Amino acid sequence: MSDEGLSRRQYLTTVGGATVALSVAGCSGNGGGNSQTIVAGTAPGFPPFEMKEGGDLVGFDIDLLEAVVEQTDYSFEGWEEFEFDSLIPALTNDNIDVIAAGMTINDERDETIDFTDPYYSSDQAIVVRGDGSFSPGSLSDLSDRPIGAQKGTTGEGVVQDELIGDEITENQYNAYDSYVLAIQDLENGNVDAVMIDVPVANTFAANRPVEVAFTYETGERFGFGVRTDDDARQTALNEGLSAVQENGTYDELAQKWFGE
Structure with missing residues (x-):
């Protein structure tokens, strides 16, 4: 997977080099529920990104998103599980706030939802x-x-x-x-x-x-999906992605799940 690793680092260099001027402190999202919380949705069965082990939800996306949210002023409230093609409707219907499911950023999806900066390429x-x-x-x-x-x-x-x-x-x-x-x-x-x-x-x-x-x-480039009107969460997650790349957490998780 050396080629993917190089491409991954290219994208993360871009993410890490971007400066975010807007502070997430006091920001409020446009989804339902507490505006300072994040409920994430995923689709198990996509190892090593998201899967079930002994009844527990584990994987690269699981660890990465939770680490990213820790770098923001949002509180992570847990995971909801869906079939992959039900994730976007769940997001747009306010059942979840973020999609973390190895989802490729493409024009068709971008018409319905927005994405964070890319965090993996494949x-x-x-x-x-x-x-x-x-x-x-x-x-x-x-x-x-x-x-x-x-x-x-x-x-x-x-x-x-x-x-x-x-x-x-x-x-x-x-x-x-x-x-x-x-x-x-x-x-x-x-x-x-x-x-x-x-x-x-x-x-x-x-x-x-x-x-x-x-x-x-x-x-392909994978990104976390957010609602089109949820600029606050999108900004916070981009800032969190940059932080985990800079502090070494991303590389630790990549080594854990991909051996990179």
Whole structure:
């Protein structure tokens, strides 16, 4: 993951170098509930960013957001769990204040919500069974194969934009509520490949009988999602991101969860 690490540091240098003139002291958000609190939403099943271990919610996003909020004047009030494609509605309906779920910043989402500065960068990986004979090296090699991805993700976007209609039929695409389910279906032979973010693919490959066949470059950037009218929380979180990068917390968490 050295390439991702370099890209990550590029983005964090930008974040760390930005100065925030507005103090978060006394700021009030526009969401429901206490204006000085933050309730976060996530979608477990995306290791190592967010997952359940022994019933506990853990992962890089979990640790990072909590560390970021500690650097602000907001009080962190806990986590709510959703399916990935339900996170944006939960945010816009004021059920949560922040999305922390390895969510890629893109134009379509940016029409509905805003994002913090990026905190991680990634590409897509194509994962196959480790003991299988299928070893694709490009998207064209996926022709006429059943392919899986998680609903609402960049991986699904790549499948829909680059594969369906050209390489595979609509019926050959399998959409899942989580990547855990997608990988299980891959292991069981119901799909031949799964499109998934590189660090998540590497985590599955280290713990399950699957492997990364090749990487498809997308240049994604992950950000925390906030409401479009919630400038106060957005500013506070950006300031917190800068702080955890500067004080070494970010690198400690990256080492813990990615071995970077």
